[in-house]
Structures are given as C-alpha cells and as structure tokens.
Amino acid sequence: MAEDGFRSGFVAVVGRPNAGKSSLINAVAGAKLSIVSWHPNTTRRALRTVTTGEGFELILVDTPGTTQGQAGLGKMLAGVAEEEMGNADFSLAVVDASRGVAGKDALLLDRLGERDLVVLTKIDLVPRPRLLELLAELSRWSLGEYLLASSKTGEGVGEVRGALVSRLPFGPRMYDPNTRVDQPLLLWIGDLVREQLLRHLRDELPHAVECRAEEVEEGTVDVVIYVERESQKGIVIGSGGSVLAAVRRAVNRRMPSGLSVQLRVKVASNWQHDPKRLAEFGY
Ligand SMILES: Nc1nc2c(ncn2[C@@H]2O[C@H](COP(=O)(O)OP(=O)(O)OP(=O)(O)O)[C@@H](O)[C@H]2O)c(=O)[nH]1
Ligand SMILES: [Mg+2]
CATH class of the missing domain: 3.30.300.20 (K homology (KH) domain)
Incomplete structure (x- = not known):
C-alpha cells in the first residue's frame, strides 16, 4: 500500500567515463555501494542502488561512462547508459569540474531536458571563479537544475540528494527496506x-x-x-x-x-x- 505522499523513482546517473558518477552515488547513498577507481570504465553494468529516507525511496542507477564510436566492450557499455536513461524517471548528468565541459559532455547534455539535472562534481579540485564559468557554460542547456558537489569532502551532496528527492514522482515503495543494491x-x-x-x-x-x-x-x-x-x-x-x-x-x-x-x-x-x-x- 502506498503511504500518502510517498515518493519513489529511478534516476539514471550518466556522464563521461571517470566523471565521478559512482563516487557521487555512494556519497548520496551514504554507503559504499558502487565500485570506484581512478581508471575510466570502472563501472561496466547498470547498478540500481536504493536510498531510503523519510517519505521517499530514491533509486540511483549507476551506468558505465558514455564513450562514442567504440567497438566491442566499449560499444556495449555506451548502450547501457542509453537504455537506463530511457527507463528512468529522469537523469542526473555528472560533469567533472576539474576537466571542464568537453565535447563528450555536450553530446550527452544535448539529449537531456528540463526534467533532468546536472551536477558539477569534484569541486574540491577547482577554484570558485572557474566553477562560475562552468555553470555559465552549462546554462546553454535548459536543464531542470544546476548543482555543485564534491564526493570527496561531502560539500553539496545533501543538496544533490534533496534536489533528486523533490523531483521523484509520487508512488509506492518498490524495494524491501533492507535492500541497498539490486544486483x-x-x-x-x-x-x-x-x-x-x-x-x-x-x-x-x-x-x-x-x-x-x-x-x-x-x-x-x-x-x-x-x-x-x-x-x-x-x-x-x-x-x-x-x-x-x-x-x-x-x-x-x-x-x-x-x-x-x-x-x-x-x-x-x-x-x-x-x-x-x-x-x-x-x-
Ligand atoms: N578529488 C575528487 N576526486 C573524486 C571525486 N569524485 C570522484 N573522484 C575520483 O575520480 C575517479 C573516478 O571516480 P568514479 O566514481 O569511479 O567515476 P565514474 O564516473 O563512476 O567512472 P566510470 O565508472 O569509469 O565511468 C576516482 O579516482 C575517484 O576517487 C571528488 O568529488 N573529488
Ligand atoms: Mg563508475
């Protein structure tokens, strides 16, 4: 039975390889659920992580970093993000502030719209004036919200969680309250x-x-x-x-x-x- 006003939904977390998607998911979830490494293409499979709180169930779907024009494994990985974006209620694009907004980010952002969010992450590595420049660049895309976060220091992570939860659709809980990872x-x-x-x-x-x-x-x-x-x-x-x-x-x-x-x-x-x-x- 749905509790009154309960929110529950899926968010596809997408971005370039190594952008910091899995780290951000772990930070928002407050637990180490998804694997992280210094190396691009660490995440190879979609991973549904479940974060619950007062009145909500937030399912963050980790995806492999999107790379264009590859063959073999690389091509398969790009298809996963594509599919998860199609299945989710909305997407959260993760952009690595220390690398700036590159062509590969643009290709992804072109596919997003007003229901989607973008977060500049790794802000601990970047001076404030540069962040403002990056936010100005990102405003070319009319997205639902622009956020800043560092998974390393935790700065902005609460705001990311709040923004995601407030956009979840109303609906019943989908997972057992003890489930953290659906895999x-x-x-x-x-x-x-x-x-x-x-x-x-x-x-x-x-x-x-x-x-x-x-x-x-x-x-x-x-x-x-x-x-x-x-x-x-x-x-x-x-x-x-x-x-x-x-x-x-x-x-x-x-x-x-x-x-x-x-x-x-x-x-x-x-x-x-x-x-x-x-x-x-x-x-
Ligand atoms: N300084 C700093 N480093 C970070 C932050 N977030 C992630 N990193 C580092 O960035 C690297 C990549 O992080 P991941 O979370 O694995 O990135 P990903 O986007 O999931 O990468 P793929 O799964 O390969 O697509 C790791 O070495 C992380 O420790 C951050 O906020 N600050
Ligand atoms: Mg990852």
Missing part, C-alpha cells in the same frame, strides 16, 4: 574483485580484466579472473602470488558474513572483442 550477489562480488585488482595493478592492465564469481561450496565463492593474454597472468598473480593474496584479503574484508572468495586466473583471448565471450560474461 545478483555474484555479479557484485565479481566487481569487488575487479575493483581491488584495479587498485593493486594501477596502469598495468585495467581494461583487460573481467571477473566471474560462482559459489562452489557453502561459504566459498570461486572467482575466475580472466585476462586477455598469457603474459598478463603473471602480472595479476604478482611475485609469489602477492597481488592475488592482497586482493583476496581486501575483498574478504568486505564480503557478507559467512562468505569468502578464492581466486584463479585464466586467459580468455581478446575477450573484449569476442562477441561469444562478451555474451558469456553477460554484456
């Missing part, structure tokens, strides 16, 4: 492993890894880390297994109680451009 647990665990690999490997092979998790026995989740070439296996394993061991420890600290991961590395040749592999990995 199969095994997919989420695969992403946790990938996040830690990105952290531990830095520049070495961030795009080349994909992680698939499977529960093999009570309490143990087997995660296969796929790389593109035999020569990349050693990098992921680390000398004497050091990288894998560090990743496993970090992931296990965040696993739901009673569950732990074991990791293995396999080669899936050129998987990012192999339609069969992409389908098998669920893209």
Whole structure:
C-alpha cells in the first residue's frame, strides 16, 4: 500500500567515463555501494542502488561512462547508459569540474531536458571563479537544475540528494527496506574483485580484466579472473602470488558474513572483442 505522499523513482546517473558518477552515488547513498577507481570504465553494468529516507525511496542507477564510436566492450557499455536513461524517471548528468565541459559532455547534455539535472562534481579540485564559468557554460542547456558537489569532502551532496528527492514522482515503495543494491550477489562480488585488482595493478592492465564469481561450496565463492593474454597472468598473480593474496584479503574484508572468495586466473583471448565471450560474461 502506498503511504500518502510517498515518493519513489529511478534516476539514471550518466556522464563521461571517470566523471565521478559512482563516487557521487555512494556519497548520496551514504554507503559504499558502487565500485570506484581512478581508471575510466570502472563501472561496466547498470547498478540500481536504493536510498531510503523519510517519505521517499530514491533509486540511483549507476551506468558505465558514455564513450562514442567504440567497438566491442566499449560499444556495449555506451548502450547501457542509453537504455537506463530511457527507463528512468529522469537523469542526473555528472560533469567533472576539474576537466571542464568537453565535447563528450555536450553530446550527452544535448539529449537531456528540463526534467533532468546536472551536477558539477569534484569541486574540491577547482577554484570558485572557474566553477562560475562552468555553470555559465552549462546554462546553454535548459536543464531542470544546476548543482555543485564534491564526493570527496561531502560539500553539496545533501543538496544533490534533496534536489533528486523533490523531483521523484509520487508512488509506492518498490524495494524491501533492507535492500541497498539490486544486483545478483555474484555479479557484485565479481566487481569487488575487479575493483581491488584495479587498485593493486594501477596502469598495468585495467581494461583487460573481467571477473566471474560462482559459489562452489557453502561459504566459498570461486572467482575466475580472466585476462586477455598469457603474459598478463603473471602480472595479476604478482611475485609469489602477492597481488592475488592482497586482493583476496581486501575483498574478504568486505564480503557478507559467512562468505569468502578464492581466486584463479585464466586467459580468455581478446575477450573484449569476442562477441561469444562478451555474451558469456553477460554484456
Ligand atoms: N578529488 C575528487 N576526486 C573524486 C571525486 N569524485 C570522484 N573522484 C575520483 O575520480 C575517479 C573516478 O571516480 P568514479 O566514481 O569511479 O567515476 P565514474 O564516473 O563512476 O567512472 P566510470 O565508472 O569509469 O565511468 C576516482 O579516482 C575517484 O576517487 C571528488 O568529488 N573529488
Ligand atoms: Mg563508475
């Protein structure tokens, strides 16, 4: 039964790779729900996160950064954002203030309108006068609201949440109040492993890894880390297994109680451009 005046709805969070979408979602949600890394294209799948409060349920849909004119995996990722924008009640475009409004932002903003919002994020990295210039640039697009935020310091995050909630349609709650993330647990665990690999490997092979998790026995989740070439296996394993061991420890600290991961590395040749592999990995 809908409570009187209750608001509930979906917001597609969209923007260039690395703009700070997932970080902003985590900041608004007040919990680490979506994976974040320094590397573009960290988010590969739409992720519905649920934030509830007095009289509202806000579902923020994280999407992969939109890139144009790519093939293989890149093309699949761009399609995800597209689809989620179509399904959502409205969109929140995230623009990285430290990089300015670029052509790729313009392409996305052209597709938005008065029901959509835009947030300049990473404002902790940018002096105030520059922010005013950027806001003036963004006013070329007639959007519903212009916001400023830093996921790092928390500045403006409350305002972003308030603006989003006030625009949600009236409607009943859609999720169980305890649900924070609407994604199969095994997919989420695969992403946790990938996040830690990105952290531990830095520049070495961030795009080349994909992680698939499977529960093999009570309490143990087997995660296969796929790389593109035999020569990349050693990098992921680390000398004497050091990288894998560090990743496993970090992931296990965040696993739901009673569950732990074991990791293995396999080669899936050129998987990012192999339609069969992409389908098998669920893209
Ligand atoms: N200084 C600062 N850094 C930020 C802020 N928000 C995000 N970052 C950093 O920016 C990088 C990218 O952040 P993500 O949240 O993963 O960006 P994203 O838009 O989800 O990226 P993709 O999933 O790859 O499209 C990470 O290194 C974050 O720590 C912010 O407000 N201030
Ligand atoms: Mg992301």
